[in-house]
Amino acid sequence: MAQQDLPMPVQTGTDHYYQDRLADFERRNPEADPPSYYADYGDRCLHQFRRAEPSLTEQGQEWLQRTLVDLQERLEQRCIGDPAGFGRLEQDSDAFEKMAFNMHSDAYLSSGIADLPVSDLLKIVNTPDVADLITAQGLKEIFEVIAGADPNNNHTLAARVVGVVRQSVRRVSAAISGGRRSH
Numbered sequence: 001m002a003q004q005d006l007p008m009p010v011q012t013g014t015d016h017y018y019q020d021r022l023a024d025f026e027r028r029n030p031e032a033d034p035p036s037y038y039a040d041y042g043d044r045c046l047h048q049f050r051r052a053e054p055s056l057t058e059q060g061q062e063w064l065q066r067t068l069v070d071l072q073e074r075l076e077q078r079c080i081g082d083p084a085g086f087g088r089l090e091q092d093s094d095a096f097e098k099m100a101f102n103m104h105s106d107a108y109l110s111s112g113i114a115d116l117p118v119s120d121l122l123k124i125v126n127t128p129d130v131a132d133l134i135t136a137q138g139l140k141e142i143f144e145v146i147a148g149a150d151p152n153n154n155h156t157l158a159a160r161v162v163g164v165v166r167q168s169v170r171r172v173s174a175a176i177s178g179g180r181r182s183h
Contacts, residue, residue, distance in 0.1 A: 006083040007090070012072035015050060018042035021075070025090055035096035042071075042100070045128055052127045060120030066111040074103040101137045105144035113145060126171065 005028050010020040022038040046068060053061055078099070079086040089096050113124070 005087065007079050007087050009080060010076060012076050013069045014072075015046060017072045018046060028087065029091075032091065033093065035090050035093045037093070037097045037100045041097070048127050048129075049124075052123055055123055056120050057117060060116055060123070063111050063113060063116055063120070064124075067107055067113075070107040070111055071103060074107060075100060098137070101141065104141050105148060108141075108145050109148045 007028065008024050010017060010024060014020070018038045022034055022043075025032075025034045025038070049064055049068065053064055056064060089099060113121070116124070
């Protein structure tokens with residue numbers, strides 16, 4: 001890859017990070033399809049969470065900010081650490097999405113999701129589109145977060161997680177049932 005074809009660093013901690021990453025890709029690859037993750041997931045979900053942010057507790061809002069920045073920084077470090085490899089990975093949308101999603105659970109956990117009140121957990125779980133939650137990758141994330149939470153850190157975590165999972169299952173079931181009725 002020529003130097004001008006390498007991904008450029010993009011500022012993290014902004015609400016336009018994924019759009020900036022997308023613009024950088026398009027600058028380098030005007031004829032190629034960009035990874036769908038930038039606009040179809042990263043940017044869309046960032047803005048979904050920003051809309052939900054006022055309904056979170058102060059602790060939940062702080063978690064959200066840490067998580068949004070952490071996800072961007074993880075992606076950016078991957079880019080900076082191996083620009084040529086990152087640029088090649090962007091060419092395979094599915095592989096890029098898998099790489100990006102593999103960062104999510106660690107970011108959620110390191111930002112303190114296990115310490116949030118149940119009210120925040122319910123709002124967080126209800127923020128993404130149901131279609132994003134019921135994918136193999138979405139379910140993998142949920143189970144990784146549950147498994148990665150330290151039960152010694154909060155002895156009620158298991159009960160809290162079970163309650164959130166029950167709410168999520170009800171939400172998914174309602175969405176599936178509602179979808180069947182409309183056919």
